Amino acid sequence: MILDGTIPAHVSDIESLSPTLKRFRFEPERGHFPTAAPGAHILVTLRGPERVWKNAYSLVTPPEQRDAYAIIVRRAEESRGGSHFLHDHLRPGDRVEIGAPASLFPIANRARRHVLIGGGIGITPFLSFLPVLRARGAAFELHQYCTDAETEIFGRLLTEAGGAATIHGRTSRRAIAEILADQPLGTHVYTCGPERLMAAVEAAALDLGWPSHSIHQESFGGAGGGAPFHVRLARSGRSIAVSETQSLLEALEAAGIEAPCLCRGGACGVCLTGVIDGEVEHRDHVLTEEERAGGRLIATCVSRARSGALVLDL
Ligand code: FES
Numbered sequence: 408m409i410l411d412g413t414i415p416a417h418v419s420d421i422e423s424l425s426p427t428l429k430r431f432r433f434e435p436e437r438g439h440f441p442t443a444a445p446g447a448h449i450l451v452t453l454r455g456p457e458r459v460w461k462n463a464y465s466l467v468t469p470p471e472q473r474d475a476y477a478i479i480v481r482r483a484e485e486s487r488g489g490s491h492f493l494h495d496h497l498r499p500g501d502r503v504e505i506g507a508p509a510s511l512f513p514i515a516n517r518a519r520r521h522v523l524i525g526g527g528i529g530i531t532p533f534l535s536f537l538p539v540l541r542a543r544g545a546a547f548e549l550h551q552y553c554t555d556a557e558t559e560i561f562g563r564l565l566t567e568a569g570g571a572a573t574i575h576g577r578t579s580r581r582a583i584a585e586i587l588a589d590q591p592l593g594t595h596v597y598t599c600g601p602e603r604l605m606a607a608v609e610a611a612a613l614d615l616g617w618p619s620h621s622i623h624q625e626s627f628g629g630a631g632g633g634a635p636f637h638v639r640l641a642r643s644g645r646s647i648a649v650s651e652t653q654s655l656l657e658a659l660e661a662a663g664i665e666a667p668c669l670c671r672g673g674a675c676g677v678c679l680t681g682v683i684d685g686e687v688e689h690r691d692h693v694l695t696e697e698e699r700a701g702g703r704l705i706a707t708c709v710s711r712a713r714s715g716a717l718v719l720d721l
Contacts (some may be wrong), residue, residue: 526600681720
């Protein structure tokens, strides 16, 4: 049953994969979860004693699995608190609310070959790509970049997901341009991981003359901080302060405002909100150059004010 866009569920298992990685398994309170597309992610709402977190995570379960969903979460040093809460406080049996899966990183059906390049925890969407690519008999290769300490665990996860992969530890890695060179026409590349890796993949592909429509990225980089600022909500007249470690979306939520969101990483456009006054520092991946220059929209999950204050159409 989906209530208010969320599915009541509970934690059925927590598996420690490494000192900083845990796999969380959720089961619905009743019935089944919806079928998810490969690479889909879910918004998980966690209610702590003092605050609520809404975080987006890639599903790592095979798309057809509906009795349970699983996610893998790294306990980030620079976390807004969601990953710490998951790692330190969530226990089997705890209730969570799961948003219906959203597909923002689909497999390109017309691609003749697929090159998947993950960095660190950016492996997660590919764990649900693999069973689908194998079932379709698709031509693909997967390259996972990580620290030497994580080559073993990522190798295990990829084997479990049923895919052969090349793991590139720090001391033995192949250049991205080398991987992309000489791929047949019609190949698509998918990348998920740190911004630096995704930028390197995009630059290498464009340098080699790949069309931009064959380059796919999944970014869950999060908001990052910045200078504090204020927003005034034109419709209610309320004024809200956004601290240097908070996103605008988090500040709106902390003020009790039901702000729309989905990916919380600047990728889906669900949180786009009208700007009536002030200058925006755009950090999203959805607005066009023209829309950015127009300055009338802001992705509240990642973007901030360049001027000290903004007036929003809220
Ligand atoms: S919630 Fe997806 S772009 Fe902001």
